[in-house]
Amino acid sequence: PQDVKALTAGRVSGNYEVGVGDILQVVVFGHPELTNPGGGNGGNNGGGNSRQSGQVDTSGQLVNAQGEIYFPYVGQIQAANRTLTEIRQSIRDGLSEYIRQPQVDVRVRQYRSQRVYISGDIDRPCTVPITDIDLTVVQALDACSSLSSKQGGGTGVRNIRLIRNQQSTLI
Secondary structure (H helix, E strand, C coil), X not given: CHXXXXXXXXXXXXXXXXXXXXXXXXXXXXXXXXXXXCCCCCCCCCCCCEECCEECCCCCEECCCCCEEEECCCEEEECCCCEHHHHHHHHHHHHCCCCCCCCEEEEEEECCCCEEEECCCCXXXXXXXXXXXXXXXXHHHHCCHHHCCHHHXXXXXXXXXXXXXXXXXXX
């Protein structure tokens, strides 16, 4: 059906929109004191902080619950629901009052705001992060290794239900 085709198609190509919880890395070329301010050097400062996924990474600018990051000389910047290009321009505009023609780059250091959850009658549920690389429903299912075949029965996966924006569709 047409509604299933619309739901299972890849998203329209475009830039990744930053979300709450993402960690951004800001680089101001020629100004190391402004590159990743307050974010450390990529380690965890020798602390014993660990999670199931490994060490806690303290570098980068966390997009807070209000969707903002703080950057010196610029202040609070709205980051959530904006592209990296838009955030880069905001930082560049703010710094231009203090630095002549600032060269700024903004990257997503950790994608943490958007995920696909795959669960149900499968061996092991999994989570697939949504990044700047386009992801279709089929690719998300392929990334979940527990979907191969239920306990070696060879029947594979059937009756997949896609839930997007509070709408449920059987595919």
